[in-house]
Amino acid sequence: MTLRKLIANIHLYIGLLTGLLFFIIALSGAIYTWQPEFSRIAFHQTVIQENKPFISITDIKNTLERNFPEGDFRTALYRDPESAIEVLIYVPGTYFHAYINPYSGELIHLQDMNKGWISKLKNLHRNLLLGPPGREIVHWVTLLAMGMLITGMVIWWPVQGKPGKDKFNIKWSASPKKLNYDLHNILGFYATWILIFTIGTGIFWGFAVVRESLKEFSGENTLNWESPQSLVPPASQVNSKDEVLNRLILEYHTGYPDSEVRINIPHKEEEAVQLSVIQPTAGINAVDFYYHDQYTGELIRGNFQNGLAENRSTFGKINGLVYDIHFGSVWGLPGRILACFASLIGASLPITGFLVWWNKRKLKNKKSINSI
Incomplete structure (x- = not known):
C-alpha cells in the first residue's frame, strides 16, 4: 500500500467514524455564530431611546x-x-x-x-446534549476532524504536477456523481482555510494539555498576580454600598459613551468592585478591567491578571483571541459570515464524502459482478 493510499484510507475511516457527529457539531456551530442576534430578538433586548438618564x-x-x-x-x-x-x-x-x-x-x-x-443549540454544539460525557466526545471528534482536514488537503493535491483549474472550479453542469465529488473536493479545499482555525481553537478548549503547554511556553506559569481587595473599615464608618456602586456605574457609563460597561456586585467583605469597559466590536482582548474599593469607591491599582488590555500577558491575549477566532468575530461581521459559511460547508462534507465512497463502492461491486 502506497503512502497516499494509506492517507486516503485514514481520511475515509475518520469520516465514516465521526461523520454524523461532525455534521451535528459543525451545523450547530454555524447557526450559533449568530447567537447575539438571536438573543437580541428572543430576549426582547431592544428598547426605545428616551431623553432620560x-x-x-x-x-x-x-x-x-x-x-x-x-x-x-x-x-x-x-x-x-x-x-x-x-x-x-x-x-x-x-x-x-x-x-x-x-x-x-x-x-x-x-x-x-x-x-x-x-x-439547547449551544449545548448541542458543545456536548451533543449529553452533558460532560458528550463534551469529551466533542473534544475527540474535533481532534479527529483536524486529522481529516490535513489528510483531505493531501488527497486534494494531484499525484503529479501542480493543481489545475479543475481543482478550484466546480463544474455545475457535470453529472450528479461528478458534481457531488466537486462539492466535496473543491468546497472542502476552500473551507479548510477557515475550518483549520475554528477546529484548532476547539482543540485548545478541549484539551488541557494544549493550554498548559502554551502556558509553560509563554511563561504564564512564572507570573505572579496580585488580588484586588477592599479595605474593610470599622463598622461605624461603613457607608452605603449602593451609593458607591451608583456613583461608579454613572461615572464609567457616561465617561465611556461608546463602550458597554459591566459592574460586578461584591458579595464578600474584602471583594473589590470590578468594572469592565467593553468595546462591542473590538473583541475580548480590547476589554479593560478596573477595580474600586467597595466602601470608598477609590481606584485600586496593582498587577492584576485581568487588568488593562494593554497589560495582558501573552497567554491572556492568546486565550482571549481563541474565542474571537472560533466564531469569526476577530474579523468583525465579514469574519462571522466566513465562519458560518465554512461551518456549513464543513457540515456538508460528511454527506458528500459518504456519497463519494458509496458511489465508488457500487462501481467496484458492479465491476466485480461483471468480471464473473
Whole structure:
C-alpha cells in the first residue's frame, strides 16, 4: 500500500467514524455564530431611546426584589441607549439573565440560561446534549476532524504536477456523481482555510494539555498576580454600598459613551468592585478591567491578571483571541459570515464524502459482478 493510499484510507475511516457527529457539531456551530442576534430578538433586548438618564444599581435591585426576590444579583451590563440593561442572577442549579428597561426600571424579560432553544443549540454544539460525557466526545471528534482536514488537503493535491483549474472550479453542469465529488473536493479545499482555525481553537478548549503547554511556553506559569481587595473599615464608618456602586456605574457609563460597561456586585467583605469597559466590536482582548474599593469607591491599582488590555500577558491575549477566532468575530461581521459559511460547508462534507465512497463502492461491486 502506497503512502497516499494509506492517507486516503485514514481520511475515509475518520469520516465514516465521526461523520454524523461532525455534521451535528459543525451545523450547530454555524447557526450559533449568530447567537447575539438571536438573543437580541428572543430576549426582547431592544428598547426605545428616551431623553432620560439610565437607572441606578439601587433601581435594579428594587426591580429584582419586586419581580425575582429569590435571585442573587451578580452583575449589570449597561449598553447603548437602545439596549436593555442585562443583569446576571444566580439561583441554585442555574443562572438567569434579566433584561431591564434602562429608563423606567421595568423588567422586560427574564431568561433561565439553561433553558430555551438558544441554550439547547449551544449545548448541542458543545456536548451533543449529553452533558460532560458528550463534551469529551466533542473534544475527540474535533481532534479527529483536524486529522481529516490535513489528510483531505493531501488527497486534494494531484499525484503529479501542480493543481489545475479543475481543482478550484466546480463544474455545475457535470453529472450528479461528478458534481457531488466537486462539492466535496473543491468546497472542502476552500473551507479548510477557515475550518483549520475554528477546529484548532476547539482543540485548545478541549484539551488541557494544549493550554498548559502554551502556558509553560509563554511563561504564564512564572507570573505572579496580585488580588484586588477592599479595605474593610470599622463598622461605624461603613457607608452605603449602593451609593458607591451608583456613583461608579454613572461615572464609567457616561465617561465611556461608546463602550458597554459591566459592574460586578461584591458579595464578600474584602471583594473589590470590578468594572469592565467593553468595546462591542473590538473583541475580548480590547476589554479593560478596573477595580474600586467597595466602601470608598477609590481606584485600586496593582498587577492584576485581568487588568488593562494593554497589560495582558501573552497567554491572556492568546486565550482571549481563541474565542474571537472560533466564531469569526476577530474579523468583525465579514469574519462571522466566513465562519458560518465554512461551518456549513464543513457540515456538508460528511454527506458528500459518504456519497463519494458509496458511489465508488457500487462501481467496484458492479465491476466485480461483471468480471464473473
